[in-house]
Structure formats: C-alpha cells, structure tokens
Amino acid sequence: MxxxxxxxxxxxxxxxxxxxxxxxxxxxxxxxxxxxxxxxxxxxxxxxxxxxxxxxxxxxxxxxxxxxxxxxxxxxxxxxxxxxxxxxxxxxxxxxxxxxxxxxxxxxxxxxxxxxxxxxxxxxxxxxxxxxxxxxxxxxxxxxxxxxxxxxxxxxxxxxxxxDHGKPALFDVSLLGLMWGALNSFLHGVAIVETGGVKAREFVPWAHMWLDAIKIFTADYAAQIDAGDGEFPANDARLETHLGALRHLLEESEALGVDTALPEYSRKLMEGVIAQGHARNSYASVITAYRRPAR
Incomplete structure (x- = not known):
C-alpha cells in the first residue's frame, strides 16, 4: 500500500x-x-x-x-x-x-x-x-x-x-482514429447544413443525439465481431441499405459544392465488401475490409 x-x-x-x-x-x-x-x-x-x-x-x-x-x-x-x-x-x-x-x-x-x-x-x-x-x-x-x-x-x-506492454499504444491510436473520424464527419455535416442557413451550434444537439444512437450500433457490432463465426446479422439495416443512403450523401455533397472525399471513401469501402457477398449483412461486415492484409 x-x-x-x-x-x-x-x-x-x-x-x-x-x-x-x-x-x-x-x-x-x-x-x-x-x-x-x-x-x-x-x-x-x-x-x-x-x-x-x-x-x-x-x-x-x-x-x-x-x-x-x-x-x-x-x-x-x-x-x-x-x-x-x-x-x-x-x-x-x-x-x-x-x-x-x-x-x-x-x-x-x-x-x-x-x-x-x-x-x-x-x-x-x-x-x-x-x-x-x-x-x-x-x-x-x-x-x-x-x-x-x-x-x-x-x-x-x-x-x-x-x-502486453503494447496494448496502451493500440488503444491510443485506435481511440484517436475514432476521434478524428467522428470529428471529420461532424465537420462535413456542418458544411452541408450551413448551406441551408443552419449554424453549427444549432446542429450540435442533433449530432450529440445521433452519436448516442451510434453507441448502440457499436455494441451490437462488437458482439457480432467477437462471435467469430463470420455471421453479421442485419439487426438494424443491411449493408446494401447503408450504401443506398450513402449515395444520397454523396449526391447532396456534390450538388452543394461540399467536398466528397470522405463519403467517397465510405462508398468504395461498402461496395468492396458487398462485392465479397455481404450485401445482406450488417455494417459490422465492413471489418473484413479492414482486416485485409496490406498489399
């Protein structure tokens, strides 16, 4: 002591x-x-x-x-x-x-x-x-x-x-990546809604609400991933449904003159996973793309 x-x-x-x-x-x-x-x-x-x-x-x-x-x-x-x-x-x-x-x-x-x-x-x-x-x-x-x-x-x-002495570093970079991903998406969203005269602070409460909902998704996806059986049941939405909604985001961003690099990355990612046979699976199936060995 x-x-x-x-x-x-x-x-x-x-x-x-x-x-x-x-x-x-x-x-x-x-x-x-x-x-x-x-x-x-x-x-x-x-x-x-x-x-x-x-x-x-x-x-x-x-x-x-x-x-x-x-x-x-x-x-x-x-x-x-x-x-x-x-x-x-x-x-x-x-x-x-x-x-x-x-x-x-x-x-x-x-x-x-x-x-x-x-x-x-x-x-x-x-x-x-x-x-x-x-x-x-x-x-x-x-x-x-x-x-x-x-x-x-x-x-x-x-x-x-x-x-394992390496675990803190793994948590560090993973959590920072999560932070930057969320912040980039938030700022991209602000860039979209401000074209309609919406102030960033007006958007914040809804962004917070949606982030709370995302917590529920991640808990479900984590359970599916940890099951290790390659099954990703679409308890909320199929990956093909996500892709359809994402195309709306891409179209709106392009029409409004907002940078499309972020949603375009997601589009390519989803399409690649769907091509591997995961169209009717949950978004958790995208983990298969990130696990792919670097070429």
Whole structure:
C-alpha cells in the first residue's frame, strides 16, 4: 500500500510532462524533474520540485521514474546509457509510440533490471489529475498494483490493460482514429447544413443525439465481431441499405459544392465488401475490409 511517501522523478517537461510533475507536487509527492532545457522546470521548482542536473541524477532520486518525452528514440537516448543505474527502479513510460516500440522497450528495461510499465494518456495537459481523465497502463500486474495509488493521481480513469506492454499504444491510436473520424464527419455535416442557413451550434444537439444512437450500433457490432463465426446479422439495416443512403450523401455533397472525399471513401469501402457477398449483412461486415492484409 502506498503511504504517501513514494517519491517520483519525471523526465521530460513538455506541456504534458509539466502537467504530470505539477500534479504529483500538488498531491504532496516529493518530485524530482529533469529536462534538456532546464528553464522549463522553473515554475515546478518554485512549487517545490527538485531539478536534477542529469537523467542519472533524476533516476537516482526516486524508485518511481515517469518518462514523458517526444519519441521512443529520445527515451533511449536519455535513459539508454544509464544501464545498471536503472536496476531496481520502476520506469513508467508515457511517451507516445507504437506497440512494437513499447514491447521492445519493455524487453530493454527487463535486461537492465528495471520494472516497466508502458502507458498512454488519453487527455490533454489541462486534464491531468481530473477524475474523468483516462490513462492506460500495461505490464506486470504486481508492478502496476504497487504504484497504482501514485499513478491514479494523474487521472481517475487509470486503467490496467494487462501484461502486453503494447496494448496502451493500440488503444491510443485506435481511440484517436475514432476521434478524428467522428470529428471529420461532424465537420462535413456542418458544411452541408450551413448551406441551408443552419449554424453549427444549432446542429450540435442533433449530432450529440445521433452519436448516442451510434453507441448502440457499436455494441451490437462488437458482439457480432467477437462471435467469430463470420455471421453479421442485419439487426438494424443491411449493408446494401447503408450504401443506398450513402449515395444520397454523396449526391447532396456534390450538388452543394461540399467536398466528397470522405463519403467517397465510405462508398468504395461498402461496395468492396458487398462485392465479397455481404450485401445482406450488417455494417459490422465492413471489418473484413479492414482486416485485409496490406498489399
């Protein structure tokens, strides 16, 4: 159990790293910080943080080392040379990268005698510490359990994903893709309705209503996909029905002078899946196109 005495070292003081360190300080944790540009630590030092002169000094100061740098390559540049200095330490890497990089870095940490958790932050810097902010972690469960009280300071949505160090990266990019897809579709919709004199804020309540309905669709589709039997029952609408409606969107966009690239992508996707024999199946059958190996 954490007794509020666990000290933390934070390596990397970009906007996110500063937010992480500030949250630890606010919670009363002894916090050591390091950054290549030391001036980024000025406010943190004024609030009680200790500025380490080198990464080695920062690692030596705490058993829990939180790393938040620009890339995994930079992570290895910064802590890679430390070698034995990492022995017995717990490294929590919150740097954005790929699942392969996360797994490789976990193996590197193991060879250097360090416990390792890889993580992903699903929040902006101002959201760090909020009860609603989600941070994913993966690695040895005992290591996560030992440090969960400290890590939970960063967000009430702190979530352990299991032993595969690559999972946080997979969740990170998938959720970001979902965000950009939804935002692009929202903005495309605004571009259409504003041709009829509709303000974006007038469209928002209906967009929210429809997004709530989409949640129901995704739950049904997830069950169909996880069944793994290749059956995609059209409980709401057949894929051929979706395609017919999409053609209306394409025609309207073109007639109004709104960019058609987004609906055109969806049209090609649906037509390809229908050509594979899924016309009477649900939209969940489109997963077969995304699973197709890259050529």
């Amino acid at each position: 954490d007794d509020n005495r666990t000290s933390v070292s934070v390596l990397g003081l970009g906007l996110m790293g500063q937010a992480l360190a500030a949250t630890f300080l606010k919670a009363g944790r002894a916090t050591t910080v390091w950054n290549r540009s030391a001036d980024k630590a000025d406010r943190l030092v004024a609030d009680g943080a200790v500025l380490a002169g080198t990464p080695a000094d920062a690692v030596a100061a705490s058993d829990l080392v939180v790393v938040c740098l620009s890339t995994y390559d930079v992570v290895h540049e910064v802590i890679g040379p430390l070698g034995d200095a990492l022995h017995g330490k717990t490294v929590v890497n919150l740097t954005s990268g790929s699942s392969e990089q996360a797994r490789d870095t976990a193996e590197w940490a193991r060879k250097n005698g360090a416990a390792y958790l890889d993580g992903a932050i699903m929040a902006t810097p101002p959201g760090i510490g909020a009860e609603t902010s989600v941070l994913f972690y993966a690695g040895d469960e005992a290591v996560f359990d030992a440090h969960e009280p400290v890590l939970r300071l960063l967000g009430g949505g702190t979530t352990y994903l299991g032993t």
